Amino acid sequence: MFTPRARTAGVIAALTVVTAACGAAPSSQQTSKATEGGTNAATAASAAAVGGFDKLVEAAKKEGNLHVIALPPDWANYGEIIKSFEAKYGIKIESETPDAASADEINAVKTRKGQDRAPDVLDLGQSFAISGAKEGLFAPYKVQAFDKIPEGQKEPTGLWTNDYGGYVSIGCDAKKIANCPTSYADLLKPEYKGKVAMNGNPTKSGSAFAGVYAAAIANGGSFDDIQPGIDFFKKLKDAGNYNPVETTPATIEKGETQISIDWDYNNAAYAPQMAAKGLDWKVNVPTDGKYFQMYAQAVNKDAPHPAAARLWQEYLYSAEGQNLYLKGFARPVLLPSMTSDGTIDKALAEKLPQVEGTPEFPTPEQVDAAKAKLAGGWDAAISG
Template sequence: MSNLMMTRRGVMGLAALACGTAILPRAVLAAGTDWAAAPDIEAARAEAKVYTSYGMPDNWANYGEVLQLMAKKYGYTSEHIDTDMSSMEEILKFEAERGNPVGISGDIGILFGPVAESKGVIPPYMPPNAAKLPAGLKAKKGGWVATFAGVPAMIVNTDVVKNVPRSWDDLLKPEYTGLVSAVDASGMGGTQMALFLAWAYAYGGSEANMAPGAEYARKLLPQMAAGASSALTMERGEVPIQLKYDFNCIAQANALREKGINCEVVIPKGTIYAPSAVMINGYNVEKMNIAKLFLDFVLSDEAQTAFAKFGARPIRWVLGDLDLPAEARAGWLPDEQYADVIQVKDWASIDVAQLARYWVEEVTGG
């Protein structure tokens, strides 16, 4: 990610979500036994000299420190190279480069885990630490696991916006017209879809009833800024109300305050816990050992604590399986702000393509 606060989840439309049936990776089929086996640690050390990822910049939920901790634990040095992408772009990148695989892993919104499975880009490796996760928070046969949860929230430049919005309803007030970052849940990004789902829940709906979310989104469209939202547009006050995960809001707020810019992070009532996940590239047989090692490591105490230090809520902590030291939670917002955050009932039941199509048909009128 070229800038810490740039919105990472881009949107490119429905076409990629609706492309055909699964394409089984030749590399996975050719090396199925090896993929299913435990990683060879010595081989992983050699493979990790250059660790290439997609959508996993060092400053996204603290992946930089997670990779450093893994290197220290297993005794190797590594250069991390990342290309910032949305969830669907990562899946398509794995698929496109299957003849010459480069990426080892990617961070995706949990809604895109089943998409990766259906497209056959992930391998049949289930790491031992995945035993800590229930169904729905890991792939059926391996290849991706949930890592941490973000909460759709808002950050407000209070040097520009004096009357801080406190709820989703507040964003509809005329004084905020053109000041809210644009949202488009039409297909490629987990954050955008999580926002849409949060609005459904906030107004009495659910993953099975998105109509209340669509009704709210239609009302919010006129409030959205015409230009792109970024760290710079927030800093300059051009898009002074931005919607993103809470941990990104916290990181952005810290950076703004260091520059003397006043801001506030708000957790609106009726928002949700939205897990992210890590997937590994089933085509990249040459890097399979470090990929398998990483898929297991992200659920370790060390990695989960590193996510927490950034402000992301580790999935094992959310499940009650991890005690975090106080210092790991020092940068978190007060617990009372999360009193009304909702747990989504059934992530596995959500079809990304259907959700994206519903946005287009019911919100934007496409």
């Protein structure tokens, strides 16, 4: 079953309690030694600094473990990515609290500092990656493919690097909906009464927040003005079309959320699962509201398994790792360069929902302002 990645604060308390109960176990980083011909993995800003990629692999295998949180196995194909990494390098991945949010990851880095159970690596919404870097929580690390990653998709020193992403999309059960919507404007049609849902509350859920941002773009707004998106959902509610039920695979299967606004890689991944249950789940990127967002990778500055953390990064940005994201319908950051050099899996790329044009991205300041505006206006718009 696919699990929407949580964007709530509840998991933070659980992680904090677990941390307190475990005590401060010594980190393996504290006793790690410099590899021959290189530096300590904990301070290495590249594989070359460890003595080369083979030395990095050797050091990571000696550590033997990698600790991650907030990586749902059905989100962007992380289940297969984790298994493939373990099989390739013989390193065990301890995956904790897969439904945790970016805020939970940041909290775990802070509260578990010096402990062996601290997360080695982080998969974060970009705003959290930027704020975490400002707080000095991450180690600079440039993967071997760093120069191929487009400008604007990475922090210059490698404190964080975007990895995969997707577009806001509209999923639709074509067995129950005669004409699946292809735009935000379509969603206001009377035929969709009580049917338009989202993957969560936009004040807590990243995908739902993106859905409102995309609605703003579709209705005369911009990265500087999310208000038209809030106004759109008020119109949707007033028309009787808005469905407050949060989308899950179970609600789709039961027919409770026949139309869902979500990331295209989530909606696209639902399609084969629902086909096995007799549903025909169609996916369209709205023609009038294209919004794209990427998630970022970072290495914990105090990672208990620093070599394994860096090897994990190398794997994710390798052609193998990037194609595994693609297999989960996520758009890898190296898609342009891999298309050029022929390392992209063309069959998988052809399965992505089709989108025209080049995506643009809001600045961190624009996102923060939009979140603040949404926090102050969403409940009134939907409950009024």
